[in-house]
Amino acid sequence: MTFERLSWPTRTARLAIRPCEPADLRAVYAVRSLPEVAEWMPSHPASYEDFLLRQGASKAMDRCLVIELDGTVIGDLYLHVEDAWAQAEVSSEAKNAQAEIGWCLSPAHQGKGFVTEATTELVRLCFDDLGVRRLTAQAFADNRPSVRVMERLGMTCEGRFRAESLHRDHGWVDGVVYALLKDDWIR
Template sequence: MFIQSGRLCIRLFRHNDHTEVQGYASNPDVMFYIPGGALDEAGVRSFLEENIVSAPRNYAVVQAETGAVIGHIVFHPYFGQHTYEIGWVFDPRYCNQGYATEAARAVMDYGFCRLHLHRIIATCQPDNIPSWRVMEKLGMRREGFFKQCIPRGDGGWWDEYYYAVLKEEWDKGSLFDR
């Protein structure tokens, strides 16, 4: 997958992305809501290997102007080949600048227009306000609230919001400004 948007390029990861991915993926604050948490150096190498050699589920988000990897987009089949899940993780230096929304919008457009998906879903914990705000900016609707459904590393449980958008809603474009 290679997608170009106004300020970004979404592409397959490369081995030489290691340092930039390590910069954000090793940060416990950045990875707090991600199952498995922060990655050590071996974890980053494994993450890159899985997404370069195996079937990729995560894609590098690259700032077009500088070539810097500023985060990644999760995008993979969720249920059959008609429903995909999307998610995002960004280096905090690039947060609150519209990059997550821009990257997700470009990937969702690719999913609906090129892969002919029927539905794209996204999930997040209710406390992860920036993430569900991006989902709502994208025109996704909150379809569910699941109580204590995700185990946390500390023995506790997270609640989860479930969002989705259908191709017919995406095509209308009336829910958001593309």
């Protein structure tokens, strides 16, 4: 598992970042269940039990890092390290070569640069510690705060896909994919 290869927590000027544990799930749910957060997230849990079921049924726990401010969980990060596409003869070189990242933050803590700070460390960790060579992030194109995080990280828009994602309220909407190569990363 990706997270076991590293030592935790990793710290930034204001934050601590570490793998999500069962005891964190209430706090993560408290953020994810807010309508203004769920608006652009993959799901809007109807209840804590619904949230637990989804977490349990997916690999979500294995890919979730919590963001702590002064010991309080204020949001979480998504990190999924995966193999890059490769031809069979060179596939071993593509193992764990790329990762998808994502984020969400309690509205009470937005507008202060916390996610940019946390993801800047996540990018460093992926490139320096995990040996990843390409990072991607996806969003609904209209999710401007999330796109701004990608741009602040120095990610490049590699595609805007017309009416490719089905939003629970807005119907078929555009999606964007941003990426950052280690070779293009400016610390």
